Amino acid sequence: MEFESPTSRCIPSDVVLDPPPFPIILPPPPFPFNPSLFFVMDNQRSISLLQFMADEELVPSPDEEDKRKNAIKKLKQIVSLWIKKVACQHQLPKHQIAVTSATILTYGSYGLGVHSSESDIDALCVAPFFASIAEDFFVVLHDMLKRSPEVSDIHCVKSAKVPLMRFKFDGISIDLPYARLNVLYVPENVDILNPFFMRNIDDTSWKSLSGVRANRHILHVVPNIEKFQSLLRCLKLWAKRRGVYGNLLGYLGGVHMTVLVAYVFQRHPDATLNSLIMNFFQIFAFWPWPTPVMLQEGMLLTALDAIDTRSFMPIWLPSSPYEFCHTNITKSTFHRIRTELLRGHNMTRDLLKTNFNWDDVFESFPYSKRYLQFVKIYLSSHNQYALGDWVGWIKSRFRGLVVILEGIQGFCDPNPTEYTDSEQTEPHVVFYWGLQHVKNNIIDIDLVKGEFMKIINNGYEGTPGRMELSILLTSQLPKKALMMGL
Numbered sequence: 001m002e003f004e005s006p007t008s009r010c011i012p013s014d015v016v017l018d019p020p021p022f023p024i025i026l027p028p029p030p031f032p033f034n035p036s037l038f039f040v041m042d043n044q045r046s047i048s049l050l051q052f053m054a055d056e057e058l059v060p061s062p063d064e065e066d067k068r069k070n071a072i073k074k075l076k077q078i079v080s081l082w083i084k085k086v087a088c089q090h091q092l093p094k095h096q097i098a099v100t101s102a103t104i105l106t107y108g109s110y111g112l113g114v115h116s117s118e119s120d121i122d123a124l125c126v127a128p129f130f131a132s133i134a135e136d137f138f139v140v141l142h143d144m145l146k147r148s149p150e151v152s153d154i155h156c157v158k159s160a161k162v163p164l165m166r167f168k169f170d171g172i173s174i175d176l177p178y179a180r181l182n183v184l185y186v187p188e189n190v191d192i193l194n195p196f197f198m199r200n201i202d203d204t205s206w207k208s209l210s211g212v213r214a215n216r217h218i219l220h221v222v223p224n225i226e227k228f229q230s231l232l233r234c235l236k237l238w239a240k241r242r243g244v245y246g247n248l249l250g251y252l253g254g255v256h257m258t259v260l261v262a263y264v265f266q267r268h269p270d271a272t273l274n275s276l277i278m279n280f281f282q283i284f285a286f287w288p289w290p291t292p293v294m295l296q297e298g299m300l301l302t303a304l305d306a307i308d309t310r311s312f313m314p315i316w317l318p319s320s321p322y323e324f325c326h327t328n329i330t331k332s333t334f335h336r337i338r339t340e341l342l343r344g345h346n347m348t349r350d351l352l353k354t355n356f357n358w359d360d361v362f363e364s365f366p367y368s369k370r371y372l373q374f375v376k377i378y379l380s381s382h383n384q385y386a387l388g389d390w391v392g393w394i395k396s397r398f399r400g401l402v403v404i405l406e407g408i409q410g411f412c413d414p415n416p417t418e419y420t421d422s423e424q425t426e427p428h429v430v431f432y433w434g435l436q437h438v439k440n441n442i443i444d445i446d447l448v449k450g451e452f453m454k455i456i457n458n459g460y461e462g463t464p465g466r467m468e469l470s471i472l473l474t475s476q477l478p479k480k481a482l483m484m485g486l
């Protein structure tokens with residue numbers, strides 16, 4: 001398999017990046033062109049897509065939505081109590097204690113209304129200046145949450161770019177980062193675009209606020225939010241089914257998908273759902289990476305300075321003119337994503353195709369048919385709580401393992417699905433990643449493990465669990481994993 005070297009694709013710093021010339025809305029019509037047939041087929045496909053979405057239950061049920069709303073309401077109550085407690089501990093004057101307040105702002109897929117049943121709730125805790133992150137957030141609020149009967153599996157992720165607490169509230173995963181504003185009273189729906197609230201805020205708080213800013217920007221630039229939500233929900237499902245969703249594993253995360261979909265939507269706001277999907281595949285199957293995808297036309301070129309020119313797919317972060325979404329994309333995952341986009345394009349391009357079926361477009365990626373060998377990554381720990389910490393840490397370092405395996409085999413497909421081994425009784429998680437079969441090449445898995453251990457041993461503060469790596473042939477894959485779609 002041939003890959004471009006990332007360094008050969010650096011962008012010269014004097015290039016002005018205009019959006020690439022992709023005026024195509026629909027593929028070339030058949031000859032003789034029959035516009036009414038074209039229109040009918042396009043509408044028919046949009047209708048069958050809506051049916052497909054309903055069958056897949058892409059929108060969570062009203063009960064699930066209520067559960068989420070309730071979780072946010074309770075979290076708001078907890079942070080309100082917390083900030084009063086912290087104000088007392090800091091011995092603030094009584095009148096200040098009386099007026100001080102903190103709040104929760106939702107962002108990410110939940111904030112945009114494009115979440116699925118498996119999505120987390122991204123909830124930013126916004127508090128006044130006197131509540132420190134190290135002590136008041138990660139200790140005092142952590143302890144209060146831990147004592148709440150609805151909260152389980154709470155972990156502090158202090159070393160992340162955006163430090164946060166991650167836990168389950170009534171079974172729903174919550175990501176809770178933290179931002180401090182230079183005010184005493186934080187209104188419930190504080191306007192974080194108002195410069196008054198942004199005065200002299202610290203770096204971490206600015207970064208933590210970027211998700212909320214990004215959502216505001218998307219909502220501002222996207223014309224018809226309901227259609228946008230449907231489109232994004234569909235394409236996120238497509239990315240998940242095809243195994244190319246998940247930032248930690250080197251694929252597209254929610255934020256990347258949001259920007260790509262918004263890019264298409266901005267250009268064709270009146271197109272049907274079917275045409276928008278066709279356009280998405282058409283545009284990104286042939287996108288001249290690493291030309292960045294940007295939502296604002298004629299965007300300042302100072303942004304170019306901020307591009308990591310080794311990035312395979314630079315995608316502008318819609319919260320700042322100077323930032324790009326963080327990615328873990330490697331040459332293998334870049335190749336996989338592009339192959340999937342091309343597949344999507346090939347399957348949707350011909351409106352007159354007689355046996356067209358959305359089920360085929362959204363078919364799960366058949367790993368066991370595609371690869372002859374796999375690397376099995378077995379992670380375990382003595383209890384479920386420690387396993388959560390351990391797996392979270394290893395996942396945050398997975399890009400390193402993908403690169404090591406790429407170096408040896410030329411290609412590695414880090415399947416994001418987590419499996420379990422029915423023969424094991426200890427708390428554990430298993431990953432099976434597809435590998436390119438290279439004739440007469442025996443992988444020295446101990447060497448791979450040794451190299452990866454060097455990466456994971458650096459900086460972990462919890463109790464390390466166990467990690468086993470082994471190479472399996474397709475015929476050795478467990479039946480249960482095959483039944484789960486491996």
Ligand SMILES: Nc1ncnc2c1ncn2[C@@H]1O[C@H](COP(=O)(O)OP(=O)(O)OP(=O)(O)O)[C@@H](O)[C@H]1O
Pocket residue numbers: 107108109110114115116119120122175210211212214215247253254255317324325326327
């Ligand atoms: N790689 C990244 N680069 C920049 N911002 C990110 C990145 N990952 C996450 N974020 C910010 O955090 C938010 C929440 O991320 P998350 O991974 O939960 O994705 P999501 O869009 O909410 O999708 P999902 O439904 O899978 O949760 C994003 O909307 C974005 O604002």
Ligand SMILES: [Mg+2]
Pocket residue numbers: 108109110119120121122254
């Ligand atoms: Mg999310």
Ligand SMILES: [Mg+2]
Pocket residue numbers: 108120121122175
């Ligand atoms: Mg999240």
